[in-house]
Amino acid sequence: MRLRVDLLPHGQYPDVVLVIDVLRATTTAVTYLERGADALLLTATPEVALALRGGEDGSPYLLGGERGGLPIPGFDFGNSPVEATGQNFTGRTVVMNTTNGTGAAHTAAQTGKHIFLAALTNAHAAARRARATATEEIAIVCAGTDGQVGLEDVYAAGVLAEYLLAMGEFTVDDGARIALTVRRNSGNPLEALSSSGHGQHLGRLGLGEDVRFAAGLSTSTLVPALTLDGDPPEGTLRFTAG
Template sequence: MRLRVDPLPTETLVYPDVVLVVDVIRSTTTAVALLEAGAEALYWVAGLEAAKAFKDADVLLAGEAGGVKPPGFDLGNSPREALEAPVGGKVVVMSTTNGTKAAHAAAKTAKHVLLASLYNAHAAARKALELATEEVAILCAGKEGRVGLDDLYTAGVLAEYLGLLGEMEPEDGARIALALRRAYQDPLEALSLSAAAQALKGVGLEADVPFAAQVAKSPLVPVLSGRVGEALIFKGSLPGQG
């Protein structure tokens, strides 16, 4: 099985099989937390205006611009907030600066798109291997067009666990991510050094970083299950669940 890591989404990337999208600080972590809190589904859209078009009584808007909750949105992009949010049975429409755009890039060609973070790393790796027939790709969202230490480190954690689960053939990007994983044994250290973490500190949300640094705390994997308009519909799945 091929193992591939792409440090940034680009227009030319093509995915023949399974893609794990990573935006560990914070949207893929927050997505898992929202599903744990009971959200029925997540609608991921690429922009704030697209999100607002879905607003009604049974829909909540979540996301960020510059790290903070946009005007008119119900929730920000904090996984700590998401875990306690009253989202039971509701659709949550999400738009973030980097993560939702990366998911849309993956969904253009991939057979399966999953959202992965440190928080659900082991479950996401297992689910990816269950679905894959030839390749598991890990797509890092990065930060505003630049490679993110936090996402590439998370890709290394995922790659390491995938290697434990099955016979993987890593390409160069995966080897780089694995080397970064070996360089930082403490996930919180790696994440805290990233530009994404520093940006959160600037807006007073640095407490989200230790939450995002937790490894394998959730068994839930957001899996792309369909589309409606401009939205990608993600629903929670468990490894071993069809």
């Protein structure tokens, strides 16, 4: 079994992919589903999300997303897991579009057979799900920030890699070795996330509570999984609770 870590989304994915955007898209996605959402629709652009709801009253969709860390105009929510914990999404579908994470999921879905969303908050569960599903390779894909490698995602990838290596034998690539090194030399999760460039950016925006929330290690057993059930609208990826 192969284990690889892509520090940014790229390449072909023949088997299982764990997509990470720990600050904050995948952390928030887990929270939406924990708070009762029936499904998440990850869109390629904000325009696709807005068009899904249109101007009709009684839309089944709620929109959550951000650009540069701030809520997108016309959306119901930003990309805050803390905000999401205070809501009840039972019976609703949340449409998500973010600066980095939703695009990374779309890249992975072009070729991957099984796509899961991973964060520190569901790290143990995501690693177990990936190991139980994979037959050839597990790829951990870091979303990064604006096309640059993000310390917080690489750290989370190292946490996932540690868990996976504890479950069995893998052939690891240099990306996995880098992630493991970062994990072992960056202190605890909150230190790693807070010291990252994006973590500092969120702090300046007054979103430090989101950083602290995202640093919670294995606080959830929910793993969002890509599904083709329900005939998802064009330009979207449909994720449900795995």
